[in-house]
Amino acid sequence: MRRLAVAFVGEVDHGKSTLIGRLLLESGSLSGRKEEAARSGALDLAHITDQLGREQDESCTVTSAQAFLRSGGREIALVDAPGHEEFIRSMLTGASSADAAVILVDAGEGVREETRRHALLVKLLRIPQAAVVVNKIDRAASPEAVYGVRAREIRALAAEIGLPLGAVVPASARHGAMVTGRGAGLPWYAGPTVLEAILAFREPDAAGGPARFSVQDVYDFTPRKVAAGRVERGEIAAGDRLIAVPGGAAVTVERIAAFPNGGLERLGSGCAGALVLDRPERVRRGLVLAPAAEAPVAARQVKGRVFCLGPRPLAVGARFVFRLATQDLRARIGAIEERFDTGALAPRPPEGTLAPLELGLLVLELDGECVAEDGNLSPALGRFVLEDDDGPAAFGMVVPWRASS
Amino acid sequence: MDHLEELEHRSIYLIREAYHRFDPLGCLWSMGKDSTVLLHLVRKAFLGKFPFPVLHLDTGYKLAGIYRFRDRIAAEWGVPLVVVKNEAALAAGMGPDSAGRLACCTALKTEALKGALAEHGFRAVLLGIRRDEHGVRAKERYVSPRTADFTWDAGRQTAELWDLYARRESEEAHLRVHPLLHFTEADVWRYVRRERLPVCDLYFAKGGRRYRSIGCEPCCEPVASNAATVDDIIREIGEGRSEERDGRAQDKENARAMEQLRALGYM
Numbered sequence: 046m047r048r049l050a051v052a053f054v055g056e057v058d059h060g061k062s063t064l065i066g067r068l069l070l071e072s073g074s075l076s077g078r079k080e081e082a083a084r085s086g087a088l089d090l091a092h093i094t095d096q097l098g099r100e101q102d103e104s105c106t107v108t109s110a111q112a113f114l115r116s117g118g119r120e121i122a123l124v125d126a127p128g129h130e131e132f133i134r135s136m137l138t139g140a141s142s143a144d145a146a147v148i149l150v151d152a153g154e155g156v157r158e159e160t161r162r163h164a165l166l167v168k169l170l171r172i173p174q175a176a177v178v179v180n181k182i183d184r185a186a187s188p189e190a191v192y193g194v195r196a197r198e199i200r201a202l203a204a205e206i207g208l209p210l211g212a213v214v215p216a217s218a219r220h221g222a223m224v225t226g227r228g229a230g231l232p233w234y235a236g237p238t239v240l241e242a243i244l245a246f247r248e249p250d251a252a253g254g255p256a257r258f259s260v261q262d263v264y265d266f267t268p269r270k271v272a273a274g275r276v277e278r279g280e281i282a283a284g285d286r287l288i289a290v291p292g293g294a295a296v297t298v299e300r301i302a303a304f305p306n307g308g309l310e311r312l313g314s315g316c317a318g319a320l321v322l323d324r325p326e327r328v329r330r331g332l333v334l335a336p337a338a339e340a341p342v343a344a345r346q347v348k349g350r351v352f353c354l355g356p357r358p359l360a361v362g363a364r365f366v367f368r369l370a371t372q373d374l375r376a377r378i379g380a381i382e383e384r385f386d387t388g389a390l391a392p393r394p395p396e397g398t399l400a401p402l403e404l405g406l407l408v409l410e411l412d413g414e415c416v417a418e419d420g421n422l423s424p425a426l427g428r429f430v431l432e433d434d435d436g437p438a439a440f441g442m443v444v445p446w447r448a449s450s
Numbered sequence: 451m452d453h454l455e456e457l458e459h460r461s462i463y464l465i466r467e468a469y470h471r472f473d474p475l476g477c478l479w480s481m482g483k484d485s486t487v488l489l490h491l492v493r494k495a496f497l498g499k500f501p502f503p504v505l506h507l508d509t510g511y512k513l514a515g516i517y518r519f520r521d522r523i524a525a526e527w528g529v530p531l532v533v534v535k536n537e538a539a540l541a542a543g544m545g546p547d548s549a550g551r552l553a554c555c556t557a558l559k560t561e562a563l564k565g566a567l568a569e570h571g572f573r574a575v576l577l578g579i580r581r582d583e584h585g586v587r588a589k590e591r592y593v594s595p596r597t598a599d600f601t602w603d604a605g606r607q608t609a610e611l612w613d614l615y616a617r618r619e620s621e622e623a624h625l626r627v628h629p630l631l632h633f634t635e636a637d638v639w640r641y642v643r644r645e646r647l648p649v650c651d652l653y654f655a656k657g658g659r660r661y662r663s664i665g666c667e668p669c670c671e672p673v674a675s676n677a678a679t680v681d682d683i684i685r686e687i688g689e690g691r692s693e694e695r696d697g698r699a700q701d702k703e704n705a706r707a708m709e710q711l712r713a714l715g716y717m
Contacts, residue, residue: 047456077691096585108607110588111581113634120634134609138591141611251451261463262470267497273466275459304497315451317462319497330470354609368614428612436608436618 046248050111050122052143052172054136054163057128059151060180062106064218065123066090068240071225072116090218094125107132109139114243116225121243128159130388133402134354137440140166145246146175147239148199152182152191152215156198158388162402165387168208169350169404169442171420173249175203176211176242182231183217189233205390212242251314252278255339256285257416257423258318259370260332263325271302271319272328277370278423281320282311287334291343291414294327296334331372333416333426341426343414346379348406349429349441352387355401359439365431367411369443375412376431382406399439407441417443454641458491460613461629464592465495465576467615468627472574475502475627476566479529481516482664483638483649484578484630486523490647491629492576493527503532505566505575509558510540511666519650526648532570536562546668560600567624574625582634583694591615592631595622635694636687643680654678662694 053061067090069075070083075093082088092101094110106127114121126139140146146167150160167175177199185191192215203210214223215234222228225240237245256279260272281287285298300321301309312318322328335341347367353359359378367376383406384395399405409431420427420442430437451459469475477492477500479485492500506520524531536544539557546554566572574593581588591607593615600623608618617625633641642649652661652672659672673692677683 047451047453073691075691076693078693080691094585094588097589108589110585112588113582122632135607138607138610261466264496264501266499266501271497273495275463302497304494313451315456315459317459317466317495425612428614430611430614430616432616434619436616437611437614440609440611 048120048122049144049246049248050124050142051145051147051243051246052124052126052140052167053147053149054126054140054167055128055149056151056154056157056159056163057105059128059149059154059160060218061128061149062091062093062095062125064147064149064178064180064216064224064239065112065125066093067218067221067224068114068123068243069093069112071221072114072240074113074115105129108135111139116240116244119244126163128163130159130162130402133162134437136163137166137170137354140172141170141440143170143172144174144249145243146172147243148175148177149180150177150195150199152179152185152188152195155195156202160199161202161390162387164202164208165206165390165404166352168206169352171424171442173209174211174246175208176246177213178218178239179213179215180218182215183220183222188215188231192234211245212237214239214242252423253314254422255279255336256281256287256334257341257418257426258287258320258334259372259425260289260328260330260334261371262330263328264319267302267319269300269302269321270325271321272325272334273319274317274334274371275425276312276314276316276318277333277425278314280311280313281318281334283308286337288337288340289328289332289334290340290416292332293340294324295337296325296327297323299323333370341416341418343416344446345411345414347376347409347411347415347417347429348444348446349409350404350444351399351407351431351439351441352404353399353401353439354437357438358401359399359405359407359431361397365433365438367409367415367429367431369415369417369429370425372415374415376409378407379410380408382408406444419443419445454637454644457633457637458494458641460632461491462495463613464615464627464629465492467613468574468576468593468629469495469501472625472627474570474572475574475576476570476572477502477504477576478563478578479504479506479531480578480665481506481512481520481523481650482578483642483653484580484633486647486649487633487638487641488576488578488630489523489527489529490645500528500530502530503570504529505563506531506533507559507562507566508533508535509554509562509666510535511545511558511668513652513661513664513667513670515650515652516664519648523648532566534562534566536565546666551669564600572624574627576627576629578630579628580630580633580635580638590628590631592628593617594626594628596624596626598623636684639680639684639687643684649680653683655682
């Protein structure tokens with residue numbers, strides 16, 4: 046089994062870093078020196094991941110970090126994502142690589158703007174599983190009643206955005222209740238602890254179905270010319286007859302090259318491999334190899350749900366570099382069809398622009414043909430970024446044409 | 451796909467992306483376990499070849515076993531090795547005792563790298579750092595820009611979405627690329643075992659002591675250990691509660707972390 050990554054998201058100051066620190070401490074994942082410091086109070090639990098001077102001075106995570114939890118023979122990467130809206134780029138850096146999410150809600154404050162936005166982003170990024178922690182429950186005068194209110198509130202939010210939700214755990218990260226042990230103050234709660242909820246997350250299934258191989262590069266300095274790339278879904282085997290999209294040129298996989306042991310019979314989903322092809326001159330970076338009978342369709346237009354990272358708004362007519370798997374194209378925003386306020390979860394009239402932190406339905410006009418697929422089938426072929434000289438200005442999830450019409 | 455395969459494929463994909471997008475590319479090799487794993491992943495990515503130079507930032511103070519290991523592996527693997535030294539600083543007597551550890555590291559490693567970047571014009575260099583080494587390294591991105599004066603503003607990093615590794619061309623002077631970021635210390639040793647990779651013999655215990663992290667002779671201390679094989683080391687890490695870089699006296703980041711702990715009342 047591979048190691049899962051769990052992103053901790055939610056409003057600033059609802060306790061993400063402290064909860065991660067508490068999980069690491071109580072599971073015995075810290076070094077002896079750090080454990081001693083944390084137990085004596087010399088090391089603030091939140092500062093185990095908040096290591097930057099600025100983060101410690103301001104008590105606020107600025108950039109996402111990862112720490113490794115060890116429990117019951119398993120290792121899980123805990124991703125501490127910043128909760129402040131100013132650091133949304135960093136939150137997305139952490140969350141985009143996650144297999145599961147833990148959404149924190151302060152028992153006193155309840156669902157806030159960033160709770161809503163992060164929950165929506167968890168859904169948008171296709172993170173397939175999520176649990177909720179109602180934190181700081183020790184501060185509530187009647188914890189059971191407050192928990193009931195918050196659980197209803199967060200379940201209503203999840204239902205509104207279509208996010209499947211697992212356990213909703215009442216906890217106190219500061220005092221360690223219901224984190225790894227049950228503690229004394231919450232006898233009315235019968236569900237899992239935070240640690241149990243995390244250990245219940247499953248490894249997402251590998252992407253199956255007809256094969257897709259993104260060509261990264263062609264090497265001619267290797268003993269035989271090879272097409273290097275990655276299996277985005279399905280499986281590639283020696284002898285496969287494939288076509289390269291766009292264009293449709295036919296190639297046959299003669300061999301799957303490998304070092305140091307000669308060759309492989311097959312490459313599964315997610316594998317970075319190198320194919321010896323009968324006609325290597327027919328492929329180049331950006332092409333997608335697939336079986337002819339079930340090949341993807343290439344198009345000069347892509348429709349996507351696009352989240353604007355800022356600092357500038359996106360406008361119809363603006364030009365960017367469009368990057369999807371190994372496909373790099375020039376793109377122009379052709380239309381903004383819908384616009385959505387991600388903090389209020391409310392639609393706004395699309396007036397030709399998308400402001401930072403807004404989500405839109407965009408049509409992108411490309412300077413060449415592109416293979417973009419339903420991300421539920423081919424995760425890596427279903428997502429993209431729009432970049433300028435300052436880095437990513439937006440990211441998006443492909444909306445397949447059929448589904449949107 | 452099992453855990454180590456997943457780590458390996460993610461690293462190889464990134465190494466190939468870096469080779470395609472950032473030209474010219476170099477790779478740093480300190481002869482430690484991590485960067486030796488990195489070199490092996492480069493060989494896997496390019497089917498046994500090294501399509502770019504491999505740099506050793508030689509301070510002249512490395513443990514003798516490191517030089518022996520370097521020369522043996524460089525010959526066996528056909529490594530296109532470029533040894534980089536800050537000759538001027540060494541000629542002027544730079545050392546940890548004469549100038550202090552931080553000044554020495556800066557002159558013999560950082561300045562040496564600056565010199566190599568200027569000489570070879572590298573757009574990017576591959577480095578074997580890992581998130582679990584230190585809390586500040588846990589904040590790193592896979593592709594991490596540096597300005598001309600080498601600064602890294604951890605709080606102002608661009609978004610890195612999935613494996614669409616971004617860059618910020620408006621500000622970067624060169625890029626650091628970190629293909630091992632997602633490996634832990636235990637993963638590295640498990641990978642060494644699976645791939646039957648050679649590692650420097652300083653890592654294995656002799657007389658009840660071994661090096662857990664290797665570097666310059668004056669600034670590295672062996673730790674108490676009886677781990678004499680890779681299996682022993684994997685077991686020791688699994689049970690142990692010490693920190694990997696405990697033996698690294700010159701560790702700037704640790705000094706900084708300690709300073710912060712002290713401000714909070716730690717001893």
